Amino acid sequence: MSKKGTYYVTTPIYYPSAKLHIGHTYTTVAADVLARFKRFTGYDVKFLTGTDEHGEKIQKAAQEKGVTPQQHVDEIVSDIKEIWKSMEISYDVFLRTTGEDHKKAVQNIFQKLYDQGDIYKSSYEGWYCTPCESFWTETQLKEDKGCPDCGRPAHLAKEEAYFFKLSQYQDRLIQYFEDHPEICYPESRKNEMLSNFLRPGLEDLCVSRTSFDWGIQVPFDPKHVIYVWFDAVCNYITTLGYGSDNKEEYDKYWPANVHIVGKEIVRFHTIIWPAILMALGEPLPKMVYGHGWILFGSDKMSKSKGNIVYPEPLIERYGIDALKYFLLREFTFGHDGNYTNRVFLNRLNSDLSNDLGNLVSRSIAMIEKYNDGIVPEAKAEGEFDQNLREVVTSAAEKVEEAIDKLQFHDGLEGIWKIIRRVNKYIDETTPWILAKDEENKATLDTVMYNLADSIRIISVLIKPFMEATTKKIWTQLGAEGEVGLQWKDTMEFGKLPAGTKVKKGEALFPRLDVEKEVEALEKINEEYLQQINGGKKEEEAIEIEPKEEITIDDFSKLELRAVEIIKAEKHPKADRLLVLQVQVGQEVRQVVSGIAEHYKPEDLVGKTVILVANLKPVKLRGVESRGMILAAANDEKLVLGTLDEKIPTGTLIS
């Protein structure tokens, strides 16, 4: 075991129901940075992620696709693993709840709780939200019977079921919240759990289902499957061998140091999961952190609305480090934040290109210019040196403190403060003026050394966040091996050996033309969305406002006929109107139609469309119209109703 001990960090296990977007990436990137930081600072780390593969939602999605649930999840899970690989996520274990070991362990846990009376059989009637796989009481529902978590409609469901005696743990949980505030961070979420759930009173939790079968069977009553959230939360310990014959890893890593979860699943992690652990007689996780959501223009991300951002195009164009940096710097962990391409690009330009990129490139360029690329010895002491050293070496402690509290944005801000300090040092010491006079050589050398060593410290500080950038800086700095490149070395100045040869490389983060990039990104994201939707852009479901019912007699008053457009021209007085001549059997009719913004006259000739033939004739801007052509239209688009095969004109449509 390492000197510092163990550190166990987990992400939620993701539903393999749809492609993961940057909201999911956010949770995982945060856990990844934490894991990297802890490894770097000497801990024996276990970093767990995985997939939550059971439940009705998954079963339905598979049915819709016409494949088995297992085939469905296998396909998406391999896609999820690909994303994590392309983002260099450093997880140690990827748990799938369909794995045999996990299933057996969950059954053992369920059996144990049943044997000791914590799980009992009864029947359940309540409001069920299928997308969230959650039962709710009537009082918990929103006004319109919507699910309190996702807002979608819940429906009444009744089934024979097993229950977990959650209510019995209420007092112990409240006490635990009081004694261990870190069981639910940030503070605001803890208060929410106490006032919305714990204090009003807990009801026993329904932990089995019979309405579908894609789940882990209750070992002693196989027509029931175990509730997917019970199955899912257990992953945190089944991964370590709990519930099997070999729980060596469990003894080593449990309790987890932190479960990182999104705000909407805090309840499962700070109430249900701790109660299960209490029933098992096991210790509770040391911290559960509920972060906020990344919103898209103040809306929840949604594929159907097209307001969703996937990590792949961003990584491909700007690199993994840019995305990781942005996610953890822009948003305050714990709060919601808004994503826009512009905010992303501005952040890249100001922090990565201007502050960090510039510092490295101009410092290396100066060492090349003033000292043939050799880092000189610091021989003189200048006016600004002492302060520079103090500021630069004091960052690590604050960064460490911030990361321990999962305040990644503060940690990064702490590092960027020193980056800006070092940039200011260049302005203060004006090396280009020093270089004009040989007498200043010792001072100039000192400035060059201080710049190089500051960059060494910065490169080490950013390592848990941006490993690839760190490595690029080391190459440019000529920093080799382990000397001066450990976390503790950031607290000491002077670790870069004088005589090191630097080498200018490519710009770390080339400056972006934000306007151009905003345009490019919009196009790229749209194309990407279309590509993953199989070429079709998914459309938002339209809310239907029904009109008054009509009888078949009402309908039969309409005379709808197939007609062919034989001539089309612009209306002489109105830009929005076209004047059409349509063939209706033997007759040619003139119809004026408001479709000029959507169709060119020449594209219409030859189309068979639908005419309301018995509409009273009217004059539209002085031109007579005898009938109306049918079209589907919304604010942006208009499409003519056509017939999918040729049929003689004049044929009645009914």
Ligand code: MSP
């Ligand atoms: N399967 C459950 C977790 C079980 S853990 C024992 C689940 N899966 S999920 O795929 O729906 O969500 C996983 C995580 O992604 C959640 O923490 C959720 O908050 C996070 N995010 C999903 N969309 C998000 C944003 N738009 N922004 C930030 N995080 C979001 O819940």
